[in-house]
Amino acid sequence: MPFKTLIPTLIGQTISKLLLFRNKSRGETLPGLIVLKINKNFIKDTNQSVPHRIIISGTNGKTTTTAMVTKVLRDKGISFITNPSGSNLTRGIAAASLNISNKITHLLWEVDEAALTEVCQQVQPTHLVFTNLFRDQLDRYGETDTILHNWIILLKKLPKLQLILNADDPSLVYLGQQANQHNVIYFSVRGNPNNKLDDSSDSIFCPHCRKPLVYKTITFSHLGQFSCSCGFQSPKLNFIINSFNYRDKYLQININNLSNMTLPLIGTYNVYNSLAAYVLLNTLNFNNLDILTYLKDFQPAFGRQEIMRIKNKNILTILVKNPTGFNQAIETLIQLNKKLTLMIAINDKTADGKDVSWLWDVDFEKLTPIIDKLIISGDRADDMAVRIKYADFPNPKIQVINDKIKALETFLHCDDKNLYLLPTYTALWEIRKLIKNYE
Amino acid sequence: MNKKQLILHLAYLYPKSMNIYGDRGNLITLIKRYQWRNINLIIDEIEVGDNFNPTKYDFVFAGGGQDIHQLRIAEDLQNKKTAIIESVNRGTVFLLICGTYQLFGHYFITSTNNKIAGIGVLDITTIASKIKTGKTKRMIGNITTEIVIPNFKSEITTLVGFENHSGMTFINKDSSTTYPLGRVIKGFGNNGHDKTEGACYKNVFGTYLHGSLLPKNPHFTDFLIKKALENKYKSSIKLVDLNDILEYKAHQFILNHR
Numbered sequence: 001m002p003f004k005t006l007i008p009t010l011i012g013q014t015i016s017k018l019l020l021f022r023n024k025s026r027g028e029t030l031p032g033l034i035v036l037k038i039n040k041n042f043i044k045d046t047n048q049s050v051p052h053r054i055i056i057s058g059t060n061g062k063t064t065t066t067a068m069v070t071k072v073l074r075d076k077g078i079s080f081i082t083n084p085s086g087s088n089l090t091r092g093i094a095a096a097s098l099n100i101s102n103k104i105t106h107l108l109w110e111v112d113e114a115a116l117t118e119v120c121q122q123v124q125p126t127h128l129v130f131t132n133l134f135r136d137q138l139d140r141y142g143e144t145d146t147i148l149h150n151w152i153i154l155l156k157k158l159p160k161l162q163l164i165l166n167a168d169d170p171s172l173v174y175l176g177q178q179a180n181q182h183n184v185i186y187f188s189v190r191g192n193p194n195n196k197l198d199d200s201s202d203s204i205f206c207p208h209c210r211k212p213l214v215y216k217t218i219t220f221s222h223l224g225q226f227s228c229s230c231g232f233q234s235p236k237l238n239f240i241i242n243s244f245n246y247r248d249k250y251l252q253i254n255i256n257n258l259s260n261m262t263l264p265l266i267g268t269y270n271v272y273n274s275l276a277a278y279v280l281l282n283t284l285n286f287n288n289l290d291i292l293t294y295l296k297d298f299q300p301a302f303g304r305q306e307i308m309r310i311k312n313k314n315i316l317t318i319l320v321k322n323p324t325g326f327n328q329a330i331e332t333l334i335q336l337n338k339k340l341t342l343m344i345a346i347n348d349k350t351a352d353g354k355d356v357s358w359l360w361d362v363d364f365e366k367l368t369p370i371i372d373k374l375i376i377s378g379d380r381a382d383d384m385a386v387r388i389k390y391a392d393f394p395n396p397k398i399q400v401i402n403d404k405i406k407a408l409e410t411f412l413h414c415d416d417k418n419l420y421l422l423p424t425y426t427a428l429w430e431i432r433k434l435i436k437n438y439e
Numbered sequence: 440m441n442k443k444q445l446i447l448h449l450a451y452l453y454p455k456s457m458n459i460y461g462d463r464g465n466l467i468t469l470i471k472r473y474q475w476r477n478i479n480l481i482i483d484e485i486e487v488g489d490n491f492n493p494t495k496y497d498f499v500f501a502g503g504g505q506d507i508h509q510l511r512i513a514e515d516l517q518n519k520k521t522a523i524i525e526s527v528n529r530g531t532v533f534l535l536i537c538g539t540y541q542l543f544g545h546y547f548i549t550s551t552n553n554k555i556a557g558i559g560v561l562d563i564t565t566i567a568s569k570i571k572t573g574k575t576k577r578m579i580g581n582i583t584t585e586i587v588i589p590n591f592k593s594e595i596t597t598l599v600g601f602e603n604h605s606g607m608t609f610i611n612k613d614s615s616t617t618y619p620l621g622r623v624i625k626g627f628g629n630n631g632h633d634k635t636e637g638a639c640y641k642n643v644f645g646t647y648l649h650g651s652l653l654p655k656n657p658h659f660t661d662f663l664i665k666k667a668l669e670n671k672y673k674s675s676i677k678l679v680d681l682n683d684i685l686e687y688k689a690h691q692f693i694l695n696h697r
Contacts, residue, residue, distance in 0.1 A: 135459050139579050139603055143459065143505040199463060204455060210511055212455065354580065355601045357649040360464025382689040386654050387464070389685055390471050398685065 005045045008035040012098045029087050032095030043090070043122035046097045052106040052284065053123050057116050058131030058166075060325050061273040062088075065131060066110040067301035068277035072286060073106060075294040080106035085302050086425075088112040093119055106284075114141055117154045129164040129280055131272065133171045134221060135202050135361075136322040137353030144202050148175060155179035164279055166272065167235050168223040174207035176235065187239040187279045189271050191217035191224045200323040200361035208232045220268055220331065221324045239279045244271050246335060259288055263298050265305055267332035269325075303428045305332075308421075310435050311412055317421045319428055320344075321352070323361035329422055330367045339372035341416035343407065344388075345427035346378040352424040356383045364391035373414055376400045377407035378427045408434050446479040447667055450491065452501035452539065453512055454484045460603065462502025462536045464651025468660055469500070476679045478668070487515040493525035498667045503537030503649065506549065513542050513555045520558040527560055530670040532663050533643040536652065540637070540645030541565040541606055550575060550605065561638045561645055562617035563629075565606040577605045581693050582626025582648060584636045586659065587619055593658040598636075599693035600648030600656075602626055608638070608647075616640050642666055655689040657681070 012035040035042045047053055054069070056062045063085045073080045081104055083096040088110045100107070111119045113136075120128070130151075133144055141147060148171050155163070155175065160182055165172045167186035176184045195218035197204055202221070206213055206228035213232075218224035227233035244253040251263045253271055255278060263274055274295070281291045300306045303319035318329040333340060348354050368391050376384045376398065385400045401407035408431060411419060423431055451466055466482075473480040480498075485491055504512070516523070527533065533543075541547045544563035547555045548570050557565075568576040582602045586593075598621050607630035610617055619629070620637030628636035629647070637646035644663070646652065653660040661678055668676045 138460060139601075145505050145507045199454070199458065202459070205508070210507075355461075355603065355649065357461025357464065357601055357651055360461040360467065360651045360654070361458075380692070382685065382692050383655065385685045386689050390464075390467050390654060395682065395685070400685070400688075 004039060005042065008038040008042055009046075009098055011035065011038065012095070016095070016098060029089070029091045029095055031098060032087075032091035032093070035098065036091060036094050041122065043094050043097055043119070044124075046100045047107060047123045050100065050104050050107050052127070053125045054106065054108045054127040054129070054280065054284075055111050055116075055120060055123060055125040056109070056129045056131070056276075056280075057111045057113055058129075059113065059134040059136045059322065060328075061131040061269060061276065062110050063301050064270065064273040064304045065129065065276045065280075066108060067304075068274065068295060068298055069108055069280055071298050072277075072281055072291055072294045073108065076286065076290060078106055079103045080108055082108040083110060085110065089115045090118050090122075093123070113147055117150060120154055120158060124159060125161055127162045127164065127280060127283065129276055130166065130172050130175065131276055132166050132169045132223065133203065134322055134324040135200070135358075137355070137358075139353055139355045140350070144171065148207075151175055152178045155182065158182075162283055164276065164283065166223070166276070167237055168219060168225070169203065170207060170213060170222065170226055170232075171203045173235055174232075185238045185279060185283060186235050187275050188225075188234070188237045189219050189223075189241045189268070189275060190243070191219035193217045195219070195224070197222065198327060198363065200327070206230060206232050219272075220328060223272075239275060239282075241271060241275055259292060261292050262296050265298070265300065266335060267305070267328060269328045270305075303423070308432070308435055310438055313412055313417060313419055315419045315421050315435075317423065317428065320422050320424060323358050326362040326422070330363065333420060334366065334370055338370070340370055340420050341373040341411075341414045341418075342371055342420045342422065343375040343377060343411045344384055345376075345404065345407070345421070345423040345431060346380045346384045347424045347427040347430075348380045349426040351426050356380045359384060359387045362387075364388055364393075367391070368393040372416070374399060375407055375411050377402065377404050378424065404430055405434060444477075444479060445668060445672070446481065447473065447497045447671060448495055449480055449482045449498040449500060450496040451482055451484050452499060453486060453504070453508075455486055456508035457502045457504035457512060457538055459505060460503040460537065460649045461651050462649060465502070465534060465536070465653040466500055468651070468653040469498070469664065472657075472660060472664060472681065475681055487511055491519040491522045491526075493522040494529070496526060496531055497671045498663075499526065499531060499533045501535050501539035503539070509538050509542065509547075510555065512539070513547075513557070516542055516558050517556065523558060524560060527641055527643055530642050532667040532670065533645075534653075534663060535643070535645040536649065537604055537647055540647065541608060543643065543645055544608065544638075547606060560643055561640050562611040562614035563608050563638050563645075564611070565608045568605045568607050571607050575605055576631070577603065578627035578631055578647075579603045580626055581696075582628070582636070583624040583693055584621030584626070584628065585624055587622050588639060591662060593662065595658045595687070595690070597624070597690070597694060598648065598652075598656050598659055599690055600646075600650035600652045602628075602647045603649065604647050607631065609633070610635060610638050620644055620646050642670065655686055655693070657683045657686045
C-alpha cells in the first residue's frame with residue numbers, strides 16, 4: 001500500500017473499530033469524513049487500482065439494485081466491497097474504501113445523486129448504472145433538469161466506461177445521446193398501451209425541442225416507449241422484458257424472450273431493479289444461470305419490502321421518499337388485492353426532505369379504497385392526515401398518533417396479522433429502533 | 440345558501456409543466472371544499488397553445504415548475520395576455536404560486552442574465568439572486584407570514600407554507616395598485632430583505648408559498664372560495680362552516696416549530 005493511503009487507512013480503521021465497539025450501526029461515515037480530511041484524494045488513491053469499479057445511481061431503485069448485485073457477487077465468491085445502504089455520500093464511499101486490499105477485484109458503490117459528480121471523479125468507474133430520474137426532495141436535490149444537466153457535464157469528463165441506462169426514461173436516453181463517447185447499453189420493460197401519464201410525471205417533454213412526448217406504452221410515471229416529431233425517440237434496446245407476472249409473492253420475469261428470472265418481490269419498480277442488476281452482471285460476464293440461481297432467494301434490502309417480525313406480526317415495510325416511489329408503493333399494495341391495516345409515518349428531517357409538499361403529488365385517492373385501518377404518525381403526521389382527508393378518506397376514521405411509540409403500540413394491537421408500514425427514511429430508522437426494543 | 444345550484448368554472452393553467460412542487464394540493468383542496476358545500480366546480484386544464492376564454496372562468500390557478508418550462512410558459516402567456524387582463528378586470532380570482540407568480544409581473548431576470556418578459560398584471564419585478572447579489576442564494580424553508588390584505592377578516596391571520604426559490608421579487612415601491620399578500624414573520628418572503636411576501640392586485644393573489652398552501656390555510660382558502668362566488672353571483676355569500684381541526688393542526692405545526 002502506498003504511503004499516502006497507508007496512514008489515513010490505519011487511522012480510519014482504528015476509528016472504525018472504536019466506533020463499532022461503541023455503537024454498531026453508526027460507525028459508517030465518520031471514519032470516511034476523517035480520512036478525507038487527511039487526504040482529500042483518498043477515494044481516488046485507493047479505488048483506482050481495483051479492476052472493476054461499479055457505480056449505481058438514480059432517484060429510485062439504487063439500493064435494491066445494489067443489493068441484488070451484492071447477492072450474486074457474494075454467492076459467486078467474488079472479492080468485492082460495497083457500501084452499506086444509507087452511506088451513499090462521498091464520506092460513506094471513503095469509509096467503505098478503508099477495507100480495500102490487493103485481493104479486491106470489484107467495487108460496488110451505491111451513490112446518491114447529489115454526491116455523484118464528486119464520487120465519479122474520484123472513482124473513475126468502469127461501469128455506471130442509472131436507474132431513473134424522478135423529482136425527489138426538491139429542497140435537497142433541486143429540479144430534475146438541473147440534475148440531468150450536471151450528469152451530462154460529468155459524463156463528458158469521465159474516461160470511457162460502460163454506461164447502463166434505463167431506455168424508458170427520456171432523460172436518461174438524452175443523457176446516453178449526449179455521452180456517446182461511452183459504451184451505452186439500454187434496458188427496457190414493455191409497458192401497457194392503456195396506461196396514462198400520472199399527474200406527477202416529470203420528463204414528459206422532449207429534452208431536445210420541449211414539445212410534449214408521444215407515448216406508445218407506459219409502465220409507470222414517465223417511463224415508457226416514447227417519440228417526438230423532432231426525431232427523438234426510445235433507443236435501440238439491448239435488453240428487454242416483454243412480460244412479467246406475480247405468482248404467490250414471486251415476481252416472474254422474462255428477459256429477451258430467453259432467460260426466466262424469479263424473485264421474491266412484488267411491484268413493477270422491482271422489475272426494473274431486477275433487470276438493471278441482470279444487465280450489469282451480464283455485462284460483467286457473469287454466467288446467466290448463476291445470476292438467475294443466486295437471485296431466486298434474494299432478500300430485500302433495508303425498508304424495501306423488508307418484513308419485520310414482532311409479536312406474531314409481520315410488518316411489510318416499503319420506504320417512501322418521493323411521489324413516484326410512493327405511487328409505486330401504493331400500486332404494489334393494490335396488487336395484494338385485500339383490505340389492509342396500514343401505518344404511514346412521515347418525518348421532515350434533512351434526509352427526508354424538509355418540504356412535505358410532495359405528499360400532494362402522490363395519488364392517495366387510489367390508496368384509500370384498500371384501507372381497512374389506518375394509523376398516521378411521524379413528525380408531520382398532521383400534514384399527512386390532511387392529505388388523506390382530502391383523498392376522500394372519512395374524517396372520523398383518520399387516526400393520528402403523533403407519538404411514534406404510541407403509534408407503534410396501537411399498530412401492533414391491530415387484529416390483522418400482516419401489517420403494512422410506509423415510512424420516510426428517518427421515520428423508518430426510529431420505528432426500527434423501537435421495534436428492536438420490543439425484542 | 441344553496442337554494443339554487445351554484446356553479447363555478449376554474450381554469451388550471453399548465454398542469455403538465457408547472458406542477459413539480461406539490462402545488463396540485465391547492466387544486467385538490469378547492470375541489471373538495473367546494474364539493475363539501477355542494478357547489479359545483481368545473482375544471483378546464485389549459486396547456487401551452489390552448490385558448491383562454493376571458494369570460495368563462497371564475498377562478499384561475501397555476502403552480503410552480505422547473506426553470507426550463509418557465510420559458511415556454513412565458514412565451515405562451517404573452518399570447519394569452521389580453522385575455523388574462525380582461526379576466527382580471529372582471530374580478531376573476533387568480534391564485535399563482537412561485538413560477539407563475541413571477542411571470543405575472545413585468546419581467547424576470549434569470550441566473551443566466553436572460554430577461555424574460557412577464558405579462559405585467561402585478562406591479563412586480565423578479566431578479567435571480569445570482570444577478571442581484573453576485574451569488575446564487577436559494578431561499579428554502581418553512582415560512583410564516585401575517586396576511587395584510589386590507590379587507591381580510593378572519594380570527595386566524597397567519598399564512599404558513601414552504602418556500603423554495605432563488606428569484607428575488609420586488610413590489611414597485613410607488614405602486615398604487617399592487618400590495619403584498621403577507622408580512623414575513625419567519626422565512627424569506629419575496630426577496631429576503633423587505634419582509635414582504637407575495638403580491639395582490641384586484642383578485643389576483645401571487646405567492647411563493649408551497650406546502651401545499653391551501654390545505655393548511657383553510658381561512659385563506661375560504662376567503663378565495665367566497666370571493667370567487669361573490670364575484671360571479673354579485674351578492675354576499677355566507678359559506679357553510681367545515682370541520683378544520685386537522686387542517687389547523689398542520690397550520691399550527693409550522694407556527695410552533697419553525
